[in-house]
Amino acid sequence: MATPFSIQSAPLVSVVIPCYNHGKYLREAVESVQRQTYPAVEILVVDDGSTDDTKAVAQSFGEVKYVYQENQGLSAARNTGIRHSKGELLVFLDADDWLYPDALEVNARFILQNPDLAFVSGAYNLVFTATNEVKPVLRQLRNSHYLHLLKGNYIGMHAAVMFRRWVFERFQYDTSLRACEDYDLYLRVARDYPVHHHTHILAAYRQHSTNMSSNSKLMLRTTLKVLHSQSDSLRTQAERSAYADGTNIWKAFYTSDMADKLEKGSAFSLYDYYTLLKYDPDLSGNTLASSTSTATILNRIVKLIPSRRIRKKLQSSLIRSNTPAVGQVRFGHLHRYTPFSTQFGYDRGGPVDRYYIENFLGQEAGAIKGRVMEIGDNSYTLQFGAEKVTQSDILHVDASNPNATLVGDISHAPHIPDNTFDCIILTQTLHLIYHFREALQTCYRILKPGGALLLTVPGITPIDHGEWKETWYWSFTDKSMRLLMQETFPGGTSEVTPYGNVFTATAFLYGMGLPEVPKTKLMYNDPHFQVIITVKATKPADR
Template sequence: MAIPFSISSAPLVSVVIPCYNHGKYLREAVESVQRQTYPAIEVIVVDDGSIDDTKAVAQSIEGVTYVYQENQGLSAARNTGIRQSKGELLVFLDADDWLYPDALETNVRLMLQNQELAFVSGAYNLVFTATNEVKSVVRQVRNSHYLHLLKGNYIGMHAAVMFRRWVFDHFQYDTSLKACEDYDLYLRIAREYPVQHHTHILAAYRQHHTNMSGNSKLMLRTTLKVLHNQSDSLRTQAERSAYADGTNIWKAFYTTEMADKLQKGNGLSLHDYYTLLRYDPDLSQNTLASSTSTVTILNRIVKMIPSGKIRKKLSSRLIRSNTPPVGEVRFGHLHRYAPFSTQFGYDRGGPVDRYYIENFLGQEADVIEGRVLEIGDNAYTLQYGAKKVTQSDILHVDASNPNATWVGDISHAPHIPDNTFDCIILTQTLHLIYHFREALQTCRRILKPGGALLLTVPGITPIDHGEWKETWYWSFTDKSMKRLMEETFPGGTSEVTPYGNVFTATAFLYGMGLPEVPKTKLMYNDPHFQVIITVKAIKPAER
């Protein structure tokens, strides 16, 4: 049971509530702060030039410090609140949202447990006013917070975050940003200081028609600007990969939103259509459902343009994007029997499947730690494990390999002791082992309890023309890997994910290089065309 805070021992928490014409919600927000189980709180309402009853509401509530400024925007209002506050810890609550009673106490306890944290964040509920629906947003992020933030704003809501005051001696909200100022701040802080995230639900995020987050065009452009501001701060390959992934994820997310509005008949301006085409130039099927064809969308755009080069360009794209009738497919460079490369695209910038492999390892970098075994070489161990790896081992079948710390066939390796490794990295190797089930059993045996196997296998793939052509035995699917993991790791946990689509599968079969494939095409996954299957399996603890 948690020990109650006393007034004398509880650090003061300043709750800053910016308000612009949200007077009708303000009392509910303030009262949610006053109902907190935590005792030491000050409430500061910053009126950002409202013309409604914000001032009257704020001044009618006892214990509220009211500050007025000419309208300067949300970032400026928060910065004003920081200057007016006295608390050692700060929380920013939007006037149309509210806190649950234990929100401040929960975050204060975590901040006191780790004095190095710059901020701590938690989960929240989305509350849809039109339907009274409540949806919980709970994300688990245990470490590598900066990497996770590069891929997306896992925090999602201002009021779920508690900051230390000293943070604002180094950082302020960027008043030049019309949106995403919170995401920008989280990235800048997490780049330099430790932060923490938990899954306790702290606050309610009211969803209504005036939410800025509903402006997909603004959010897309601003999010990409915020992310781009981090480009000069990236220090490792994992960070660069996360940055690239984040860019593509945000593009896919907001262009999907825009296409959804278009399909539902919500009118988009010509500029909206331009934005959609700019960030998803091929109008790929990850943004458009089958009910609204690319041709339909492009026809709408073309009709909005009276004349000129833009109309001609879009009309040309319309022809290219149309699904051709039977017998009128244009094969172009694909009309050939020989692929562009017989080396998996290594001679054209690198294989397409490496994108999926390295994206997977970057996502799971937190388990590449302690003593790590990698098959063949230890390049991925060094790239993604970095300083977390205490000992790097290499298993190689060839005794002449000078870098091998273990020699042998992983399908029969009795000389490797049980419960030895914290992590095993086995990428694109299982298909070359005839007795692959035995290889998986060896992995389970030599992993420590709680240790992780990071495995990738090919699905749709060319067969090697060179060294491995005589031992290329298998291809897999996500269904086969799930069955294998259930057999190999009973009582453990496993995550099996297929990656690929018809475009990337075709590109891979033809030997195209990774730089030749647009990132937006790589991000779309269709389980009917599995180029790569990734597996993260955790060995259960011994009883």
């Protein structure tokens, strides 16, 4: 157990809480700081011109330093808090969020044990006020933090970050940004200074209707502006590739969100439609149902145009279906009888289905902990479990494999004791097992109560030409996996999700590599074209 901090040895941590008309949440935020196990804390509330009871709430706490400024926005409020603070270490907590009791102590230990770090960041929970749902956000990172930030804001929440004061002698929050000022700062700092990320959950990020992040149009434009500000700083091919990936990922993420709102009937302005079509002109990255075609959207846009003459002209020349007429389909490079690769795209940059597998494991990384068994090798255990794994086991059917800690066939393994593992990772293997039900029953038996099976199986797929061609028995659907889980995990819970669409299924069948498929195409899922199916099955805690 770590030695507790003493008041004498603990450097002062300043917690800056900007607040604009969030007085109803402020008390909970302040009290969460007061409950910290870390002994040396300064609390500052920066009132950014609120018209509610923010001042009264802040001043009801005797030890809270209250600072008022005319409304200037979050960036300016944080900069004001920095100027009025005294701590050697700084944390920024939004007024509608809260810290868990050990948040400051955990981050302080990391940053004090690593004197070169500019900041340290950790994990957090999303708390949905409408449903009381709590969803942990855990992201595993060991190095190359700037590259990861170019691909996306893996940090995600202000309060999960602790800075050294010297950072703000060299950097400030950009007051010209209406959003994403945190992402901008992380990029600028991580470009030149070492940072660290861990998976200890530090804070609660409250999700409600007034979150700025719910404004997809604003977030898309601002995120791309922040990312593009790094374009002149890119030094290596890896950075340039990460930058290109990040641009595509952000476009796909926010246009998908906009399309989802469109599907649900949200009111869209002409400018909203313009933004959606500008960043995803063929709607390829969206979750639009077949009933909402591009032609349907264009018709909606035309109706918003005030000029009747322009409306009529557009209706006669612009509105048309994206589907080619019979006999007008252009096959191009697909007009062939053999695929581009018979190696699942490994020789063209990696398999398309790997994107879905690794996204799934990244989302479920919180379950990869304790004693973990993986089939064949333990690469995913190490990548997504990291320090949460206390023992990593590899089950292999071949006794000559030097890395195997367990030898046997998962469909018949009586030598593996019951209730042994906290997690089993079984990716793209079940289709190679003729007695696949028995394999799932073994997984259930050897999992500890409350343990999780993380499973992926192929749906629409090529069949191997090489090593596995004689044992490639099955493909699955989401419906078959739901029934299998009911049979083999009695009393347990299972989450079954299909991934893929007609574009990615076609790319996979033709042997295209993952780098050849735009991210916007990968992020759209159509259950009629299931490339892979993922399953998280949990054994009942009382078994």
